[in-house]
Amino acid sequence: MPQKAADILVETLIDWGIDTVYGLPGDGINGIMEALRTRQERIRFIQVRHEESAAFMACAHAKWTGRIGCCLSTSGPGGIHLLNGLYDAKLDRAPVLAITGLQYHDLLETFTQQDVDLDKLFQDVSVFNTRVMGAAHMAKATALACRSALARQGVAHLSVPVDVQEEAQEDAARSPRNKPHPLPSTPAEGLLLPRPGDVARAAEILNGASRVAILAGRGALGATAELERCADLLAAPVAKALLGKAVLPDTHPLTTGGIGLYGTFGTHHAMAQCDALLIIGSSFPYVEYYPQPGQARGVQIDRDAQRIGLRHPAEVGLVGDARATLEALNAQLRRKTDRAFLEATQAEARRWRDTLSRAVDEPRQPMHPAVPVRALSERLPADAVVVTDSGHNTGLTARYLDLGPGHAFGVSGLLASMACGLPYAVAAALAFPGRAVFGIVGDGGLAMQLGELATAVRYRLPVKLLVIKNNTFGQIKWEQLLFLGNPEYACDLTPIDFARAAEAIGARGFSVRDPAQLGAALDAMLAVEGPVVLEVEVDPNEPLLPAVVSESYRKNLEKALAQGTAGAEALRAALGRSPAREMLATGGG
Template sequence: MTTVSEFVIQRIKDWGVSRVFGFPGDGIGEFDGALGKTERDGTGIEYVRPTHEEICSLMATAHAKFTGEVGVCVATSSPGAFHMINGLYDAQMDNQPVVAIVGQQGLASIGTFTQQTSDLERVFADVACYVETVTTPEQVQAVVDTAFRTAILRKQPAVVILPHDVQGMKFDGPPVAHWVSRSSGAAPSTRIVPEASVVRRMADIINAGEKVTFLVGAGAQGSTDVVLEAAKRAGAGIITALRGKDVISADVPFHTQQVGLLGSLPSLHQIQRCDTIVLLGTNYPYGEYLPKDGQARGVQVDLKPESMGIRYPTELNVWGDVGATLEAVLPLLTQKTDLSWQEGIADEMRGWEDEMRKQAEIVYDDGVNPRRVIQAVNDHLPEGVTVTADAGTTADWYGHHIRLKRGMRGDMSGRLATMLAAMPYAVAAKFARPDRPVVCTIGDGAFQMLGMNELITVKKYQKQWANKQFVVVIMHNDDLGQVSWEMRTEDGNPMWRGSQDVETMDYAGYAELLGFRGIQVHSDDEVEAAVTAAFAFDGLTVIDAYVSRNVPPLPPHITAEYAINTAKALLKGDPVELDVVKDTAQAFASETLDRVKGALHLGGDRHDDTRHDDTKHDDTKHVGTDEK
């Protein structure tokens, strides 16, 4: 006899699933039992059990990103289901196909307020593109197939709810009968190509441009070669969105990395000076870093219709797969003979890279320079590595200093930008590519959330990975650093220790308790040796870097608004005011600092009485930082 659970397991295998990320509970118990049975007889799916259901859904999202397959996560009814929601929103907001299989109490319990019974369809209605409860064996085939098909086509999460008693019911296949659907398990193609007239218009717009910029996102994954060929013919510069960082190799000279808060000055200059912008598979969210209205003709190519024409008034919106669309456009592109635009971009980028290294070499007296740590990591990245970054200042350093070459992968929680995702992403990457090294860059606040737990998961599974190299780089500054800077720069408020301080602990020692290698870094001159040792070790190494909390992760061309708001925050009594001003002075050019000084009225009135601490600082101390 085949049960509903056994059928579902076989069906998801037919959809190409070889691994699920799950956490058990009685609401999904019959299904888990069937998974265990197939594991014992060697016909099953690999079951990875991390330490929390939220980790399961984040790992499923990362699996989809790193493999191109559908990610699958499994959890029990109400509490387990609720825990998975954050990771499913990560899949939704980063356009990833994920299917969640969620338990429910028995059919008779639904609507009767019994323990761990809730309206799961209503709970998941916002996050999922498709959510359905299986109430009969005859229905299950159609529900599972629809969930996978919809997740793939819409690039969104879908949810299948299996009540506990339905999981164990006999399954004979859907009969040929009224009201019964017999569904297809054939995977659909998403290589959509626009009609010929649209392709011609797109080529005409690109050909007419003299200063063309391609803004490339994660939606162009798998299209590297055709994007590069199109850019070469158009004489275009390339900017990558943060999640598209690994689509274009860092050694392409006219690739200027990101734009905006986490970007480069050459990228900003491209945006300010281009006459044509082509958005390829990106929903880049910061409109203030896109061309001004009327400055540039715009084309956008995307598989998500709702993402098109929403950030910039594009002239042409193309519904299609980036690679397939560019393959159609390529023969119609005229080879530019004047490459001065592209060559100028490449020349400026070489200067920017020198500037980034200079920023990494600055020595602060209140902690290790975080830029130096990430620059050293970048300099040691091995071939085929996957690098993950967390939300927070680690994302800034990742954008500014990590340079991914062809064959390397990198990703993070993008539009959701949830904290702690870097660790489950890194572990999922290790499962996806067990023969390749992984680097996780994460802040201490995010590591304390659930990241620490995942060292336990690594301990459980690392023996099955051919390459065990796993480097965890913790930015240890006892501060929720990104939020502290956002309070200053966006709202003009001082950093508030009550919300921002992170309780310190020995992360390297914690790693050693689990049998891993832990290295503490307390000074800049220890960085190189620590990173070298980590990449020489075939196992997990935690680099516990005690970095300054005051190095500003601000945009490459700081705006007057940011400068003025930072000044307001200091005037209101930022508890680390002197270090903020001092470290900002060291990090930014005098042109930027002049703005901050002007906003602070330095050399004028004294503001000692507004500070929260007991130490009074002369204005001359602030002025004196300019000499550094």
């Protein structure tokens, strides 16, 4: 049969190894939908309930697999809806191809229906962005989009007018310089390596320091063994940015856990006392949690030269693949015999875990929000995939859920967007068939994209959602109190019965308030084969605090509580309990 432009598009996607497209049908992409329908044995189309979710899923797919994630939307509002999930991919450097429809090519910018110039709209979010002008343009444009997404680790965008999708290849007018030839369907292979002289300078700095700390992020995920070797040689505690949570097991003796608002006593001690900092694959943005200016010499490893020195001064930037760069660096490091700094940091890390345990062990109603997270942690299968949404639930997961060697973890990183949790979980279940997938989400974020539970039901995905229900935007509330000392305002939520909503959508639903019933409910959730929601009602007053609360935050808290924050007495009581009490104590690290 004669090939149309849409056929060429989908064949090129298949050539580039794209096996899944997330999206919603619409009249602006009818030609593309037909090309997908006739090739559904070779490429699957996952129907979502909102285009924002399609983009989140494509981003998560790219993070999980390392391959191109692909999302598809119709013209106008469909393309607009993609943007939030695409910015998630841009900021976390995930290779994603976004395909959008457009109105008829000769009606564009004439105020026709859904006449949105998506080329201009996508300029900021994309590393490659073009409008396909005809069937003769399609193959090369699509191949370049795929290549750019992979090579530049970002979003590529193709917008295709609805009539161009239907143009037959034999009818396409080809310009004199457009000579058809195939483009290789993979980018050039090869490891990116730093210059040998830079490696030698980095080793000199690290060997000469007496108290080295390491900050590892998502870029270090493929280099666990090399990171472990480096940390051991340098007697360096490893703090983990959120996207790097799975780079070392949470119980590993060399890691201190998270950093920043989700940090620990151990991380605070390491950053406050180190005289050198090695950053590996991280752009953790909150500079107040790094060593003080002038305190620590800096070495940074990153694939992207743009990221070197952004957060902490880097005397040496090693631009290269984390695994290969660490191998080269480790060969020049001398094992430190003085382990006092590491041992002191490990003592603070143990004190942190003991402090957290006291909160979890306290039986009361409503329960501490960490209780269900720790209970799930103790039941995680060895190959579990865990996602979280953005909010108070993120901090609970960062601190109370221990990942092991076989686990994977995902979340919206630099964008920190709410509503990512359920779409990430759907993408994980599709990317890793046979593995258990768990989403730890809040009631605020889940309400934004609850419809995607129907996607999990439609495709019979084993997505298990633990909903931390506190009927408030918990993180936002504590940010209002901490950051400026303002009373909480407009953070309370109208309660939703997520267990009943899950049953209405076609999933299983459970609800727990009494901690004595939590274990049985979690076991029942684990026994369900398909999608399931376990809603756990928790104390809405439990604070989200950094491990060591600064004097300015302490003053802001007191100011906000004194100015009439609703439920101030309950909030004061929560601040007096463990672990908040220890976080507020002076000399906490």
